[in-house]
Amino acid sequence: MEIRTLFLFLAAKLLMHYLVACLSMTVPNITTDQAGLLVLKSRLDLEPNNILVNNWTTRTSVCNWIGVVCGHRHKRVIALNIPSMGLVGTLPPNLGNLSFLVRLNMYNNSFYGHFPEDLAKLRRLKFIGLRLNNFGGQMPAWLGSLRNLQFLSLGNNSFTGEIPLEIGNLQDLRILDVEFNQLKGTIPPHIFNISSLELIALSGNGLSDIPADMCSGVPQLKILYLSWNKLSGEVPPSLQRCSELEEMSLSDNNFTGPITSGFGNLTKLELLYLGKNYIQGMILHGSAWLGTIFE
């Protein structure tokens, strides 16, 4: 009898614990998104005439704020488009609460500091555009867990370290832009196994090794920028399998000749930059292509 009472008492206690836990667990909603963006705003060093000052306020729904797009079905923030707005500041971890975010475009501002790891929670992200900012620290390995990413543009920042192997997990990636950072080491072979890739921009780093079979797994690659690195040896003969290439830059490296006959298979090539290697060619510059993707 006593044991039965004790059992019931314990069971009831357990149930109470469970109910209390459920009630106190907040389900994220549009208010969570608003709170996250207000924390972002508070971290910005805004000039009084910046449009966000009077636009991002609680007087109107977050869905009416400039640069913010909400979904129809869930009424949650699905896109943050704030390119070229002269924004200076760091990103708060609270952005990781915008759990419906698909598109994050911060192109051409002055954001600095780390790209917070809490953003690894944003499993729906397809587009990350950070090009032309001052982000620093190691290029985050956790980017490799965002399996829906199609567009990853980190160019013209100050990311350091190596390109994480995990980037090879992003099997829907079409655009990979990490040019003009301070990355070093080997270009992971895993990247050249992402069959959806159309653009790889790695120029302007300190990268020192390129996989010999670089073109065996990227049948759709149209643009490959490798200039201004420390790549050496012969240009990999597997290049002839990148038969969709339209633009390629290898200039300002230490590649040695001779140019393999494989170039002859690249019938769609319109731009080829080879200058400043130990192979003959002309010097041209540029990666103008990326500038056209951001609105």
Ligand SMILES: *[C@@H]1O[C@H](CO)[C@@H](O)[C@H](O)[C@H]1NC(C)=O
């Ligand atoms: C969002 O959730 C909080 C509790 O977590 C609640 O107080 C608030 O009313 C909710 N807001 C909306 C718009 O549903």
Ligand SMILES: *[C@@H]1O[C@H](CO)[C@@H](O)[C@H](O)[C@H]1NC(C)=O
């Ligand atoms: C904020 O900007 C958006 C887009 O330009 C505009 O539609 C909205 O009315 C603005 N809201 C306020 C409060 O100024």
Ligand SMILES: *[C@@H]1O[C@H](CO)[C@@H](O)[C@H](O)[C@H]1NC(C)=O
């Ligand atoms: C960057 O943004 C500024 C405004 O802050 C604009 O004047 C400039 O043209 C933009 N540059 C590019 C390359 O988009």
Ligand SMILES: *[C@@H]1O[C@H](CO)[C@@H](O)[C@H](O)[C@H]1NC(C)=O
């Ligand atoms: C949002 O994120 C921050 C930091 O990541 C966290 O402290 C906070 O509790 C989260 N939830 C809400 C509802 O803001």
Ligand SMILES: *[C@@H]1O[C@H](CO)[C@@H](O)[C@H](O)[C@H]1NC(C)=O
């Ligand atoms: C990106 O960085 C490179 C190297 O520092 C620089 O030459 C180039 O002008 C930058 N791009 C833009 C659009 O500022």
Ligand SMILES: *[C@@H]1O[C@H](CO)[C@@H](O)[C@H](O)[C@H]1NC(C)=O
């Ligand atoms: C690339 O893919 C091929 C075929 O699926 C596989 O055999 C190879 O191990 C992969 N290489 C890397 C570096 O992941």
Ligand SMILES: *[C@@H]1O[C@H](CO)[C@@H](O)[C@H](O)[C@H]1NC(C)=O
């Ligand atoms: C190319 O190799 C030479 C000699 O080994 C070295 O001095 C130079 O710094 C290298 N250049 C690059 C861009 O790696």
Ligand SMILES: *[C@@H]1O[C@H](CO)[C@@H](O)[C@H](O)[C@H]1NC(C)=O
């Ligand atoms: C040359 O390109 C064609 C496609 O245009 C491709 O089928 C063929 O395999 C390539 N040749 C070599 C040797 O890779």
